[in-house]
Amino acid sequence: MVTRRTLLAAALACPAICTVAGSAGRRLPPEARGLWAAGVTVAYGTRSLVVGHDAEAALLRDLASRADAAALTVSAVLRRAVRPLVLVPRTSAEAAALAGTGAVEGLAALASQGRVIVLPGAFARLTPVGRDVVLAHELTHVAAGTExxxxxxxxxxxxxxxxxxxxxxxxxxxxxxxxxxxxxxxxxxxxxxxxxxxxxxxxxxxxxxxxxxxxxxxxxxxxxxxxxxxxxxxxxxxxxxxxxxxxxxxxxxxxxxxxxxxxxxxxxxxx
Ligand SMILES: [Zn+2]
Known part of the structure; x- marks a missing residue:
């Protein structure tokens, strides 16, 4: 009883964001490993995982909650569970490398290889509604396929x-x-x-x-x-x-x- 109660309290008290510094990567979830050598930060949503490179904690937390909401919408339409993986590179060059494409300028986000890649500069210029629309759009590409x-x-x-x-x-x-x-x-x-x-x-x-x-x-x-x-x-x-x-x-x-x-x-x- 005590154990159960302690576990429950610990779960409730768990911070919305777990920041992992350093390059050893031992505590990083598998999806976050091997992306960047250092400065990898992670935010967990209820459904989503957001991995940033030298990204601000507030941005990752915001993305996790928006990606959770987007996942609910996409799941409801596709009638299956969707668990977003969102990557937040530091620069558009890093985004292009992740996506394997040269053309990311001007994009706020894109879908690539089962992941949503967010470009922080352009994403920040969107309205809050625009951010949600873009995340749900890209997550739909990831979850439903485009081929x-x-x-x-x-x-x-x-x-x-x-x-x-x-x-x-x-x-x-x-x-x-x-x-x-x-x-x-x-x-x-x-x-x-x-x-x-x-x-x-x-x-x-x-x-x-x-x-x-x-x-x-x-x-x-x-x-x-x-x-x-x-x-x-x-x-x-x-x-x-x-x-x-x-x-x-x-x-x-x-x-x-x-x-x-x-x-x-x-x-x-x-x-
Ligand atoms: Zn699209």
Whole structure:
């Protein structure tokens, strides 16, 4: 009884963050070993593990709690447990090395090899809601996979989950696309993979188009249908993946155009 009580009290009193200094790495969890030679700090959430390189404890603690919330959302959508591993390198060069890519400039976070990598500079410039959206977005990439799908589907699906609990009005989250829609410009085709290239002139708009295409599927057919479509699309062309919904790409585009117009301009469609 005493032992049990002591254990319970110890568990409750355990600090939210355990900071591990030094390079020996013996007390580091396996996921944190071998990343950097020194200055490795760790924060444990209820579901997440955050590993930083010379990172401030407050940042790691904040990330752990946001990653926990993101994990709950992603788990609910994918219907399975998700345990985020978040890495916080010191510089963008370190982030690029972790991700095995040269192009991380301007990113707040990215998904790579089962991990979410946060770039502290850009991440700090996001609003609190923006941080949650970005973490849930990247965690969706990690948990659901990205291979084999058209880029609009993987980015739209990640934004669908990312914005799900954000509370942001559609016209705020899709402000750039809303401006086009109000000017009478509506998309006529789903965004091509190349439209998502960094520096692309309508980058904001194509993300918003992709988001609304996925949200349309979830709204009309249910969230499970969107998730199933996402899984099917990994191994099939889009027309085949859409077939169980009674849709073709062409039919989806027609409905999506109306949806974009209705959601962003307030014009009443057929519902
Ligand atoms: Zn993404």
């Amino acid at each position: 084999g799908r058209p880029v609009w589907l993987r980015e739209g699906f990640a934004d669908y989950v990312g914005y799900l609990r954000s509370g942001l009005p559609t016209r705020v989250a899709a402000a750039e696309l809303a401006a086009e829609a109000r000017a009478g410009l509506l998309p006529s085709a789903l965004p091509a993979d190349a439209d998502f290239a960094p520096g692309s002139p309508r980058l904001a708009q194509v993300y918003q188009e992709a988001w609304l295409a996925c949200r349309l599927v979830a709204t009309v057919y249910g969230e499970h249908a969107l998730v199933d479509l996402y899984h099917r699309a990994a191994g099939q062309d889009l027309d085949h993946a859409l077939e169980p919904l009674g849709l073709s790409v062409r039919a989806l585009v027609t409905r999506w155009r109306e949806y974009v117009r209705d959601e962003l301009t307030g014009a009443k469609g057929n519902g």
